[in-house]
Amino acid sequence: MNLKKINIENKKIRDLIPQVLTVLTLISVIFYFATNAQINMGNRGISFGFGFLSQEASFDIAFSLIEFDGSYSYGRAFLVGLLNTILVSVIGIFLATILGVIVGVARLSDNYLIAKTAEWYVEIFRNIPLILQIFFWYFAALRALPSPENAINFYDISYLTIKGWYIPKFVWINFDIFCYSLILAFVSIYFLYRYAKKQREEFGKILPTFTLSLGILILIPLFSFLLLGVSLTFNYPELKQLSETSYTYENGVSIIPELMALALALSMYTATFIAENVRAGVMGVGKGQKEAAASIGLTKGQILKLVVMPQALRIIIPPTTNQYLNLTKNSSLAAAIAYPDMVLVFAKTALMQTGRAIEIISITMLTYLSLSISISLLMNWYNKKMAIKEK
Amino acid sequence: MMKSIKTWILVGFASLLLVACGQGGGGAGSKKSKTLDNTKKAGFVKCGVSQGLPGFSNADASGNWSGIDVDVCRAVAAAVLGDADKVKYTPLSAAERFTALTSGEIDVLARNTTWTLSRDADIGLTFVGVNFYDGQGFMVRKNSGINSVNDFKDGISACTNTGTTTELNMRDFFNSKNIKYEPIAFEKADEVVQAYDAGRCDTYTTDKSGLAAQRTKLSAPDDHKVLPETISKEPLGPVVRQGDSVWEDIVRWSLNTMIEAEEYGVNSSNASSLKDSDNPAIKRLVGAEGELGAAFGLDNDWSLRIIEQVGNYGESYKKHIADTGILPNRGPNELWTKGGILYVPPAR
Numbered sequence: 001m002n003l004k005k006i007n008i009e010n011k012k013i014r015d016l017i018p019q020v021l022t023v024l025t026l027i028s029v030i031f032y033f034a035t036n037a038q039i040n041m042g043n044r045g046i047s048f049g050f051g052f053l054s055q056e057a058s059f060d061i062a063f064s065l066i067e068f069d070g071s072y073s074y075g076r077a078f079l080v081g082l083l084n085t086i087l088v089s090v091i092g093i094f095l096a097t098i099l100g101v102i103v104g105v106a107r108l109s110d111n112y113l114i115a116k117t118a119e120w121y122v123e124i125f126r127n128i129p130l131i132l133q134i135f136f137w138y139f140a141a142l143r144a145l146p147s148p149e150n151a152i153n154f155y156d157i158s159y160l161t162i163k164g165w166y167i168p169k170f171v172w173i174n175f176d177i178f179c180y181s182l183i184l185a186f187v188s189i190y191f192l193y194r195y196a197k198k199q200r201e202e203f204g205k206i207l208p209t210f211t212l213s214l215g216i217l218i219l220i221p222l223f224s225f226l227l228l229g230v231s232l233t234f235n236y237p238e239l240k241q242l243s244e245t246s247y248t249y250e251n252g253v254s255i256i257p258e259l260m261a262l263a264l265a266l267s268m269y270t271a272t273f274i275a276e277n278v279r280a281g282v283m284g285v286g287k288g289q290k291e292a293a294a295s296i297g298l299t300k301g302q303i304l305k306l307v308v309m310p311q312a313l314r315i316i317i318p319p320t321t322n323q324y325l326n327l328t329k330n331s332s333l334a335a336a337i338a339y340p341d342m343v344l345v346f347a348k349t350a351l352m353q354t355g356r357a358i359e360i361i362s363i364t365m366l367t368y369l370s371l372s373i374s375i376s377l378l379m380n381w382y383n384k385k386m387a388i389k390e391k
Numbered sequence: 392m393m394k395s396i397k398t399w400i401l402v403g404f405a406s407l408l409l410v411a412c413g414q415g416g417g418g419a420g421s422k423k424s425k426t427l428d429n430t431k432k433a434g435f436v437k438c439g440v441s442q443g444l445p446g447f448s449n450a451d452a453s454g455n456w457s458g459i460d461v462d463v464c465r466a467v468a469a470a471v472l473g474d475a476d477k478v479k480y481t482p483l484s485a486a487e488r489f490t491a492l493t494s495g496e497i498d499v500l501a502r503n504t505t506w507t508l509s510r511d512a513d514i515g516l517t518f519v520g521v522n523f524y525d526g527q528g529f530m531v532r533k534n535s536g537i538n539s540v541n542d543f544k545d546g547i548s549a550c551t552n553t554g555t556t557t558e559l560n561m562r563d564f565f566n567s568k569n570i571k572y573e574p575i576a577f578e579k580a581d582e583v584v585q586a587y588d589a590g591r592c593d594t595y596t597t598d599k600s601g602l603a604a605q606r607t608k609l610s611a612p613d614d615h616k617v618l619p620e621t622i623s624k625e626p627l628g629p630v631v632r633q634g635d636s637v638w639e640d641i642v643r644w645s646l647n648t649m650i651e652a653e654e655y656g657v658n659s660s661n662a663s664s665l666k667d668s669d670n671p672a673i674k675r676l677v678g679a680e681g682e683l684g685a686a687f688g689l690d691n692d693w694s695l696r697i698i699e700q701v702g703n704y705g706e707s708y709k710k711h712i713a714d715t716g717i718l719p720n721r722g723p724n725e726l727w728t729k730g731g732i733l734y735v736p737p738a739r
Contacts, residue, residue, distance in 0.1 A: 059576075242544050243531075243542060
């Protein structure tokens with residue numbers, strides 16, 4: 001063995017030493033925790049395993065996107081919680097984005113009243129802790145809603161009450177055919193856009209793509225209704241008396257107030273941050289860009305669409321990705337108001353019933369990690385798509 | 392393969408639960424108790440209680456805890472440390488309580504916890520006895536016209552706490568009656584009360600003692616009533632970690648002493664004067680005969696201190712449950728000699 005090769009003067013080796021040391025320290029820390037946990041669990045007679053996931057859960061969940069009752073397994077309960085977390089996150093991200101863009105643009109408005117209102121909204125909702133906002137929407141705003149017999153009535157179709165928002169239930173026949181027709185419509189629209197782009201670039205012809213695609217989106221599914229046997233009927237909610245003084249609605253679908261309160265609180269809170277991102281993005285595009293665009297004869301709409309937005313989006317997307325991640329993780333506060341998300345159903349109820357703390361917490365953490373990474377990847381892909389394509 | 396995945400997950404997240412307790416529990420079978428030694432060293436008993444349940448464990452405005460669960464902690468402190476006030480209370484949610492105990496954050500869990508087979512056998516816990524026999528019931532609005540659980544109809548919404556046996560009993564009950572219901576499970580009792588008060592749910596279900604206690608927090612307590620039916624057995628009692636049998640015995644016999652003292656008519660005011668009683672059972676209770684404390688490494692006055700500083704079970708019940716109007720009638724929580732089911736093994 002040539003000792004000269006392991007020379008501290010050698011840059012390669014010198015660079016390697018701290019890395020090796022870091023890895024070794026990390027491994028020994030992890031090893032210490034693992035043995036510690038094993039010894040302690042052994043001492044207390046706690047076993048480790050994931051067998052409990054297939055045991056019967058024996059508790060019910062108020063709100064579920066898939067079929068569930070207590071006779072299903074803990075694994076299924078986890079899935080119910082995960083889907084509820086995804087549901088409230090998707091609704092929250094959707095509403096927060098719309099509200100955030102509106103408020104962000106409003107802050108840049110020349111109209112004093114609009115700009116100031118938007119500013120106050122941002123300052124107030126950004127600076128109050130989220131959990132308090134959730135309590136506000138759930139307990140304060142909910143209390144103001146009427147009981148079912150005095151419901152806020154939307155044309156006898158839908159009813160808003162303290163027990164939830166009752167909407168008609170969709171009863172489909174041949175739902176799968178309808179889905180295929182929707183997919184077909186979207187594929188057609190994609191090809192339409194490609195064709196329109198070619199026309200514009202080669203012949204300078206501008207097609208009314210928006211009107212055409214709207215037409216396709218309506219006509220193809222309509223065709224499936226008329227000729228392919230798809231049909232849709234509604235089960236309207238009906239008032240039902242439970243006792244002398246209490247009522248509920250049956251036959252419809254109930255959107256539980258916990259979901260409404262949580263989605264509202266999450267989106268109102270996160271929208272303030274998105275609004276600031278949008279404002280920063282639009283302000284980040286130089287004034288000269290707009291003037292240059294106007295000087296070559298683009299319309300106001302075209303300036304926004306072709307010059308300002310593509311550049312603003314580059315500034316807006318990365319910080320907004322963070323806000324989407326925050327919103328998803330913040331949805332775990334749901335437990336406070338009994339919205340059955342993954343934390344409440346799995347990391348609290350299931351953990352309590354089974355006592356499997358390490359297993360359940362690690363599954364929950366890994367799931368949040370995967371959710372966050374998925375959102376990140378999606379947004380990074382979108383960001384890359386929007387980035388300057390340098391030749 | 393499965394084994395290595397398990398190890399990895401263990402490795403990654405072990406720190407979560409057990410990092411706080413490097414020391415581990417005492418070895419089973421030995422006379423030495425690590426928990427007892429640690430408690431003496433720390434100078435206080437680490438006791439887990441509820442986040443506020445009048446009658447059981449509730450803190451007043453200045454942070455002083457009281458209730459019959461709190462009295463169990465106080466009895467252990469009086470026996471072990473000689474001063475019932477040397478207790479450090481940790482308020483815990485239903486979901487946190489067992490993890491707090493197994494991880495060593497607390498040494499006694501006195502938090503209206505139902506004794507069940509799976510809890511006792513599966514998750515590293517040992518129940519030491521029962522300090523309150525309870526059962527699950529339902530609270531409804533008086534003007535609803537509901538007088539019995541048989542008046543419940545499909546579509547009823549029921550509020551309760553998550554992570555409790557209540558949630559499971561509720562399902563068993565509604566399933567057996569074939570009633571469709573909407574379960575709304577909150578993490579904290581205060582939020583259940585608020586939601587029920589607001590009209591979010593038609594009924595509030597939990598242990599009957601809990602219903603009676605929570606009713607006092609409603610905006611108009613007199614507009615609500617508890618239905619007569621009891622749908623489950625809920626023997627509530629203190630819990631300790633599995634694996635330290637000496638500590639387990641100390642907690643068990645601290646509770647038993649309070650009940651036995653009531654049986655023999657020994658209370659906080661007459662205990663010291665009964666040292667020369669004619670009844671050997673009483674003499675043993677006040678430490679004038681036998682060497683009972685030595686069995687768990689305590690002195691002979693351990694039981695006298697419990698009775699003097701905390702009182703017997705009857706005094707505790709009267710002070711916290713009866714006089715506060717929660718459940719004036721003792722029902723099953725009466726001594727076996729008076730028609731109840733409180734019966735403890737003899738202290739001899």
